[in-house]
Structure formats: C-alpha cells, structure tokens
Amino acid sequence: MTKTEEYNLKEEIKEEVKNALRNGIDNEGCAVYRASRKDHYSPRGKAIVLDNGYYEKILYKCNLCKACGEDLCNTFLKARQVLVLRDKEMNANKKMIENVKRTGNIYGIDE
C-alpha cells in the first residue's frame, strides 16, 4: 500500500467513524465490552480513539462480530490495515506469520 493509499484509507475511516458516532453505536451488544466492562474496549470507545486520529493496538480487541453494526465493523477492519502498515501488530499475529513462513501453517507444526 502506498502513502497515498494509506492517506485515503485514513480519510475514509475518519469520515466513517464520524458518521457512526453521530448515528449512535450499540455498545451493549459488544461481547468484548460486556466482558471487560471498560469503555475503551467498547465499539464507541474505539471509534473515539480513531476519531482523534490515534491508531492503537486496542483496535485488535474486537471480535469483528458486527454486533455494533456492519459499517463500523468494516471500519475497524480498515483501521487494522493501517496498524499493520505502521508495524503495530499483535505478537500473536507476528508469530503466526513466522509460523506460516517456516512451516506452512499458522500453528508452527513441522511434520
């Protein structure tokens, strides 16, 4: 992805989270939020993080289950693309990629 593409993606994300925040987000449907009981794990909390222009690892704490709405879920997916470009990956993801390179499967099982 080029710098221009990343810029466009971020603009798209910005527009989408602004709309989502205006239109209301169903926090109580979110399983991660219900388990953690902390606002920053809620879909709304993550949307506010993005609305402020921050791309943080907290965006990975999401099941992508669409309980908060299909549009917002797609926005989080796009935001994760930006995170990967910025090398902000979860250790588990990095390990999975290494495993795939080394063994051809995500578990690292070498048969």
Add this chain to the structure above:
Amino acid sequence: MIDNELVCYNTDNSGLHGNAKRILFPESIAEIKKLILDSQNIVPRGLATNIVGGCIPSGSDVFDMKKMNNINFDFKTKLVSVEAGVTIKELNEKLKSIGYEFPIFGEGTIGGMIAMDSPSFMGAYGNIKEWIEEIEFVNGRAELIKFSKSDIGEVCGLEGITGIIVRAKLSVISYNERSLSIFQSGDIEEIFLVIKRLKLEKTIAMMRLYSPYYSKILGFPEKYHIFVGFENSNGKIKGEDCDILLKKIMKDYYLMNKNGYRSSEDPKLLFEKLKEFTMFLDSIGVPYSGDLSLGIIFPFFKDDSSKEEVIRMINRINGRPGKYGIGLRRKNKVDNLQKKIVHRVKMRHDPYLKMNKGKYIDIDGTNDADNLIMELDKRATENENEK
C-alpha cells in the same frame, strides 16, 4: 495524562470534550471512599449516554462505575438490590429469567439513570425516582449514606454533584408480554381526541406521537402516528413483531441524527399545552416525537434558527427540562430557586467541591465554597442551640 487508548473517557454522547487526569475502576464501596479522599476532582461515569455533557471531565479523575455490577433479588420483599454499574439491559435480562422486570427502560447504568432521574421509555411507568426504595451513596466527604424513599431527592436527579451512587434497592413488577397498536391520521385534532380517550385506559404503558416527517423517517406513511403500548395483549402487534418495533422506536432519535437532525429539546408540558406546542412545531416545519404519557415533546433541529424560535416558545408556555437533564450544556435552564436549593444540598454533601465540577450549577471559586461552609456550619450551630 491518560494515553491515546483512553481518550473516550474525555467525552460522552454530548460530543463535548474535556480532559481526564486518571481513569479509575472502583469495585467496592471501601475503594470508592478511599479514592474520594485521595482525589480533588471527581467525575462519576456510567454508560455516558447523556447528551448534555453530564460526565465531561475537567482535569478530573473519572470513576468508571461499571465494575460494580452485583444484582441481588429478594423474593420475600420483591425488591432488587443493584450496584450502580449494572445497566438497565443487564438488570432486565437477569430479572426476566425469574419472571420479573424493572420497567424503567432506557440506555444507561442504574447509577447514571438515578443521577439523571431518567424517565422510562414507556412513559406510564414514570421516572426512576418512583421505583427506588433506598439509595446508598458516598458523598464528597467520603461518607457512606443510606437514603430512604423520602430523602432520595438529595441524590436522585442531581447528576452526581453531591456524591457517587453505589447501590439502590428497586421495586420491580412481574414480567409482561406487551403488545402495540398504531393509530394513524392526517389530522392533529383527531390525534389529540384519540389521546384524550386513551389517557383514561389503565393498561396503556406508552403513548408515543410522531409528526408526519418523523413517521416517514421511521418507514411509515407521512402522517401523524401514535404508537400505543399495552401492558397486556390488547394491542394488535404482538410477540416478536412487537419487540422489533419497540426496539426501533426506542432508538428512533438515531434515525433523526442520520438524517441531519442532530439537536433536540425535551420540554415537559402540561397536557393542555401539548396540542398548542405541536401545532406550532408543525407550522414552522420542525419534526418531533412525543411521549404523551409523560407530557414530553422532542422537537428535532438541523440548524439553530428554528431552534431559537422553538426555545422562545418553550419558555413562553413554561416548558421544563423533561428527560435530557442539565449537565454542562443546559445550566441556563435551572431557575434561581432551584439553584439555591441544589447549592444548599451540594454544600451539605460535597463542601470541598470535588464532585462533578461545573455540572448542573456553577459554584465560583473555593473562597465562595469556604464562605458557604462557614455559613452552613454557623447555621447548624444555631439550630443546635435552638434545640
């Protein structure tokens, strides 16, 4: 200063932004008492669904109450003891499993709903205040106080400026399978005739009025609609269809937001004034919905020009804030007498002015506060001497 992942605590559904110093997640009353003693500027926070800036921090420690989430039901007294961080949805999920429900439907935590004295989405059940038997709260002096029904005014509806609600005992009712009927008309006169008749019906839990434009946005023909909610199966729409429709109208304002109407008012009016007000809104083309059991009309605005006109009208017909509360945004709606009363209660419970600073009423500077404490102490001594 909080890190990037925690910026959501700087704001609430009002869209206003403040700055939080620390985010705290207390799990017990003892912890809350200790934290209050340690802190100088506290903002209690529930689901943060209010739209008036009721939990915007200003260099404050934000007390996120959602970790306090115990529910205990007493089958003998039929009272449920709920900690402040439980949401209405969670409470009703639990109660439904044993055949009961708490009829103050809405989005929020118990603590938040009590602090705002929120009305039920089904207006006939009134405000949450009417369903509270006892409140436990920790005031600004870090004292745990229990209030019975007669004294809950010192906490309920004061938007967290006197202390932090930690637990409440609430009355519940048996679970009802409700039903809905929809009445449609092109004539507002006819609508109000029907409403007058419906008001006499005792099994009606909700009467929601929608203006023609609002009805269109909800996906109905462009006419006036009244959604009548029954406590029994008297309505024509039942079961799953009823649930889907109720969910839709419960979040109706989001549909207005989507269509550019991002601002609204909530005047509570005498029944005799409702018709005059709705006809006025029709004449200037402002869409609205209304909870006719509570006497609240919600006009929606795209721009400020029509809003100013409507606010002038609300003032003329003595409309009082009905649902949204005061918060940061609407302190001008508190009259002088109310200000004095609230000020007195605040000073009694929060003399060091720690709790939810800048909300509901303005109290300038600590000197004023010190003077007031002295005055209150003097009065207390005088009272004791009199006794």
